[in-house]
Amino acid sequence: MKRFFVFFSALCLVLAALPAMAVQPVKIGMITTLSTKAGYLGEEIRDGFQLAIDMENGRLGGIPVKLLVGDDGRKPENGRRLAERFIQKDHVKILTGLVFSNVAMAVVPKVVRQGIFVISPNAGPSRLAGKGCNKNYFNVSWQTDNLSEVIGQYATEQGYRNVFIIAPNYIAGKDNVAGFKRYYKGKVAGELYTTLGQADYAAEIAALRSAAPDAVYFFLPGGMGINFLKQYAQSGLSRDIPLMGPAATDERLLHAVGAAALGVINSSQWCVDFHTPANERFVTAFIKKYGRTPTLFASQGYDAARLIGSALAAVKGDMSRTDDFRRALEKADFTSVRGTFRFGPNHFPIQDFYVRRVMAAKDGGYTNRMLKKVFNDHIDAYVGQCKM
Amino acid sequence: MLVFEQILNGLQLGVMLFLMSAGLTLVFGIMRVINLAHGSFYMIGAYVAATVTARTGSFLLGVAAALPAAALTGMLVEFLILRRLYHRDHLDQVLATFGLIFFFNELIRMIWGRSPLFMEVPTRLAGSVELFGGLQYPVYRLAIILVGILVALFLYLLFSRTRLGMRIRAGATNREMIGALGVNIPLLYTLIFGLGTLLAGLAGVMAGPLFAVEAGMGDSVLILTFVVIVIGGIGSVRGAFIGAVLVGLVDTLARAFLPELFRLLLASPSSADRMGAALASMSVYIFMALVLSVKPAGLFPARE
Incomplete structure (x- = not known):
C-alpha cells in the first residue's frame, strides 16, 4: 500500500510538471x-x-x-x-x-x-x-437573429410598406423571420415557409408575383438560395421587386449564381471593400x-x-x-x-452592421459592395437574459 | 390565371421528375436492383454540362458532352459493381448503391471543389414569353416541358416499335424466359442501365440553369423520384410518366394553395402559414398513401 502511495505521488508530480516542461x-x-x-x-x-x-x-x-x-x-x-x-x-x-x-x-x-x-x-x-x-x-x-434584424431595419428605413417573406420551415428559418419582424414596421404581404432543401421555387415565385409586394425578404441559406435566385431572375421579377436577405449572397454563392444575383441587398458586419x-x-x-x-x-x-x-x-x-x-x-x-x-x-459582439449590394466586379465577376450602415454598436435581443 | 401558371409549374416539375424516374423504374423493374445512386448520374450530367458550357460557351456542346458522360459512367458502374449484386438481397444492393452516393459526392468535391458551379440559361431560351391573357412564363421552363414530352414520345416508340424495346418489355415481365430464348441478358442490362443514367444525366443538364449545381444535388430529387415510381407502378415507363406529372402537380399546387386555404380556415395567420407549409411538404406522401391504398401495386404495374 505504501509503495503504491509513493508511486502515485511520483506520478502526480510528473503529471503536474508536464505542462511546465512542454515546449x-x-x-x-x-x-x-x-x-x-x-x-x-x-x-x-x-x-x-x-x-x-x-x-x-x-x-x-x-x-x-x-x-x-x-x-x-x-x-x-x-x-x-x-x-x-x-x-x-x-x-x-x-x-x-x-x-x-x-x-x-x-x-x-x-x-x-x-x-x-x-x-x-x-x-x-x-x-x-x-x-x-x-x-x-x-x-x-x-447572434443568429442579428443579420435579419439588419434587413428589417433597412426595410423600415427604405419605407417598404408591404414585404413578402420566404424562409424554410425549420428552427433557424423561424428565428430569422422573427429577427426581421423585430425591426420591420410595415405590413407582411405574404409569408411562405418552404421545405428545407427545396430545389424548385416556381410555385412560391408565382404566389409572390400575385401578392405584388414592395420588396421580398428571403432567408434561404446555401443551395436553396442559389436555386431561388436563379429562378427569381428568370421569372423577370428581379427588375421590379427588390430582394433582400441576411448574408444571402456571399462571394462563393455569387460565383454560382452570376448575373442573377445583381442588385440583391444583403446584410453583414463586414464587407470585402472596407x-x-x-x-x-x-x-x-x-x-x-x-x-x-x-x-x-x-x-x-x-x-x-x-x-x-x-x-x-x-x-x-x-x-x-x-x-x-x-x-x-x-x-x-x-x-x-x-x-x-x-x-x-x-x-457576443457589440458591433456595427451594414447592408451590401451585389454589383459587377472589375474582373468580370460579381461582388458585394457596401451600401450603407444600418446599426451602430448593435447587440442581440437576448443579452438581458444572460446571467454570467 | 394564377391557377393556370401553377399548373404549368407543376407540369414542368413533373416532366423533370419523369426524366429521372423513367430510368429508375426501368432498372428497378427489369433488373430488380434498387439503385439509390441514380441521383449521382443526375449530378454528373449537371456538372459536365456546366463545365463544358462554361469552357466552350455553347449549351448544346454541354448537352452533347453530359449525356455520354452520364451514360458511360452508368454503364461502368453497372459493369463493375451492380453486376455482382443481381443475385444478392435487396439490402445488399441498398448498401452498395448508398455507398456509391457518398463516393460520387466526394469524387465531385475532389474534382470540382466545394463551391457550387455556375450555369446560365442558354441565351436563346432566356427571358419569358407572354402566353394568352398576359401570363408571363419563362421560356426555359417551357423548353423543359417540351423536352420531357419528346423523351416520353421517344421512349414510347422505342418500347412499342423496336426490337430492343420488345426485349426490354419482355425482360420486365419474365426475365428467365427471355434468357432461355437466347437474349444476351448481361448486355441488355448494361444497355438499360446506360439508358436510365443517360436520362438522369439529361434531367441534370436541364436542371443546371434552374438549380444549384453542387455535390449532393441529386439526393433531394431522388426521394421524389422514388415516390413517382411507386405511384406509377414499378417497372412501367407509362406509369412513371403519369406518376411524375401527378406528383409534380400535387406538390406544386399544394405548395401554392394550401397556405391560402388554411388562412381561410384558421383565425391566426401565422399558425395557418405553418400548418399550410407543413401539410404542403407532406402532400406528395399523403397522395402516395392514397394511391397505394386503392392500387397497392401502383397505377400501372408492369407485371400482375
Whole structure:
C-alpha cells in the first residue's frame, strides 16, 4: 500500500510538471462543417483561421500553435465526438470552428462546464446569448437573429410598406423571420415557409408575383438560395421587386449564381471593400494564398484566430492561467477586419452592421459592395437574459 | 390565371421528375436492383454540362458532352459493381448503391471543389414569353416541358416499335424466359442501365440553369423520384410518366394553395402559414398513401 502511495505521488508530480516542461505549441481544436453541401462554410472559416496562423509563421500572438481540424458533417453527434477526442486525446483547451447552431448546442454547454474555451466563428444560437450564456463561450460573428434584424431595419428605413417573406420551415428559418419582424414596421404581404432543401421555387415565385409586394425578404441559406435566385431572375421579377436577405449572397454563392444575383441587398458586419489597413492586409493575403475573394465567413475565421492570438499573448501561451486568458479574451485587444469590435456582457459582439449590394466586379465577376450602415454598436435581443 | 401558371409549374416539375424516374423504374423493374445512386448520374450530367458550357460557351456542346458522360459512367458502374449484386438481397444492393452516393459526392468535391458551379440559361431560351391573357412564363421552363414530352414520345416508340424495346418489355415481365430464348441478358442490362443514367444525366443538364449545381444535388430529387415510381407502378415507363406529372402537380399546387386555404380556415395567420407549409411538404406522401391504398401495386404495374 505504501509503495503504491509513493508511486502515485511520483506520478502526480510528473503529471503536474508536464505542462511546465512542454515546449509544444498550444493546440486549438477546430470542429467545423467541411462535408455536405454546406461544407464550403467550414472551408472558408478554416482557411481564414489558417491564414492568420500562416501570416505569423505558425504562431498566434507570438505563441506557436497547432490547429487540429475535424469535420462534423453538420451532425450534432459528430461534433460531440470530435470535442471529446480533442479534449481527452489531444488535451485541447481551446475549441473553435462551429458553423451550425444545432452542432454548437450539442458541443458548447457540455465542454464549457469542463473549463474548455469555445471561440465561435459563426454559430450564435439565441440560447447561448441569453439564458445559456457561459463565461467560457465567446462569439466573434453575430447572434443568429442579428443579420435579419439588419434587413428589417433597412426595410423600415427604405419605407417598404408591404414585404413578402420566404424562409424554410425549420428552427433557424423561424428565428430569422422573427429577427426581421423585430425591426420591420410595415405590413407582411405574404409569408411562405418552404421545405428545407427545396430545389424548385416556381410555385412560391408565382404566389409572390400575385401578392405584388414592395420588396421580398428571403432567408434561404446555401443551395436553396442559389436555386431561388436563379429562378427569381428568370421569372423577370428581379427588375421590379427588390430582394433582400441576411448574408444571402456571399462571394462563393455569387460565383454560382452570376448575373442573377445583381442588385440583391444583403446584410453583414463586414464587407470585402472596407478600407482599413487590417482588412486590406487580410483580403490581399487571402486572395494571394487561396486565389479567391474571401467571404464574411473567412473574415470571421480570421478574426477568431486573431482574438485567440491576443489572449495567448496576454498569458504568454500558458493555458493554465484560465482566468487571465478569459479576461484577455473579454478585452478583445486585436484589430478586427470589420473595424471596431468589443464584447457585450454575454460575450457576443457589440458591433456595427451594414447592408451590401451585389454589383459587377472589375474582373468580370460579381461582388458585394457596401451600401450603407444600418446599426451602430448593435447587440442581440437576448443579452438581458444572460446571467454570467 | 394564377391557377393556370401553377399548373404549368407543376407540369414542368413533373416532366423533370419523369426524366429521372423513367430510368429508375426501368432498372428497378427489369433488373430488380434498387439503385439509390441514380441521383449521382443526375449530378454528373449537371456538372459536365456546366463545365463544358462554361469552357466552350455553347449549351448544346454541354448537352452533347453530359449525356455520354452520364451514360458511360452508368454503364461502368453497372459493369463493375451492380453486376455482382443481381443475385444478392435487396439490402445488399441498398448498401452498395448508398455507398456509391457518398463516393460520387466526394469524387465531385475532389474534382470540382466545394463551391457550387455556375450555369446560365442558354441565351436563346432566356427571358419569358407572354402566353394568352398576359401570363408571363419563362421560356426555359417551357423548353423543359417540351423536352420531357419528346423523351416520353421517344421512349414510347422505342418500347412499342423496336426490337430492343420488345426485349426490354419482355425482360420486365419474365426475365428467365427471355434468357432461355437466347437474349444476351448481361448486355441488355448494361444497355438499360446506360439508358436510365443517360436520362438522369439529361434531367441534370436541364436542371443546371434552374438549380444549384453542387455535390449532393441529386439526393433531394431522388426521394421524389422514388415516390413517382411507386405511384406509377414499378417497372412501367407509362406509369412513371403519369406518376411524375401527378406528383409534380400535387406538390406544386399544394405548395401554392394550401397556405391560402388554411388562412381561410384558421383565425391566426401565422399558425395557418405553418400548418399550410407543413401539410404542403407532406402532400406528395399523403397522395402516395392514397394511391397505394386503392392500387397497392401502383397505377400501372408492369407485371400482375
